[in-house]
Amino acid sequence: MFRFKQFTIHQNRTTMKVCTDSCVLGSYADVGLGGRLLDIGTGTGLLALMAAQRNPTAQIEAVEIDNAAFQQAIDNVNDSPFAKRVQVVNSPIQAFSAEPFDRIWSNPPFYTNHLRSPDSAVNRALHNGELPFEALVASVHRLLKPEGQFWVLLPPFEMERLITFAEKTGLRPYRQLNLRHNAQKPVFRVIAGFAFGDSGASETNELAIFEPNGKTYSESFRELLQPFYLNF
Structure with missing residues (x-):
């Protein structure tokens, strides 16, 4: 169980647990004002709940293919203050149909050639066999408004692969945040925002989670997560 300031995440039935980089995505991505929002692979x-807290008038749909995660997400949403604005749907995104969204975000599975687990739920959460990047990009292209934004979290190499697929559909990265454990460590995750058309030169920023000692949270990280973390 992970308690945030305005909601609690129970995670005993899901493979993918609350992690720091996902919390950064939820705090950093532009969720707009009002409108329709979509979370692909909500776990x-x-x-979805972080977006509901940040955008108090948005209507949010959260799609999840795994049955156990779907039920856990429903329970977490129903126990939150945002239950009336968040709908959880049990479906592969390739089969999901809805009116276009103003914002779409995803923390997708990204392993491709790694040793697979005998646990199908682990494979679904970590390996992109059921949601390859081509299918993810195609779904975003189909479901995103022309003026909308798509936000995604991936390791650096996988982000470069996704950018290649996205640009073929007219989705181009315009803003990027490189995550490091501390300033001396290599980038281990990248958050990127995409939009249709040519948005000019993209903006790139960096965030170190910890100070150089590897134990104290950085001031920038504390400021970003302050609306959510109980100890900030």
Whole structure:
């Protein structure tokens, strides 16, 4: 169980647990004002609930293919103050149909050639066999408004692969946040915002989670997560 300031995430039935980089995505991505928002692969419902807190008038749909995670997300949403504005749907995104969205975000599975687990739920959460990047990009292209934004979290190499697929559909990265454990460590995750058309030069920022000692949270990280973390 992970308690945030305005909601609680139970995660005993899901493979993918609350992690720091996902919380950064939920805090950093532009969720707009009002409008329709879509969370692809919601898992516990974490990102949908973070968006509901940040955008108090948005209507949010959260899609999850795994049955156990779907039920866990429903419970987490129903126990939150945002239950009336968040709908959880049990479906592969390739089969999901709805009116276009103003914002779409995803923390997708990204392993491709790694040793697979005998647990199908683990494979679904970590390996992109059921949601390859081509299918993810195609779904975003189909479901995103022309003026909308798509936000995604991936390791650096996988982000470069996704950018290649996205640009073929007219989705181009315009803003990027490189995550490091501390300033001396290599980038381990990248958050990117995409939009249709040519948005000019993209903006790139960096965030170190910890100070150089590797134990104290950085001031920038504390400021970003302050609306959510109980100890900030």
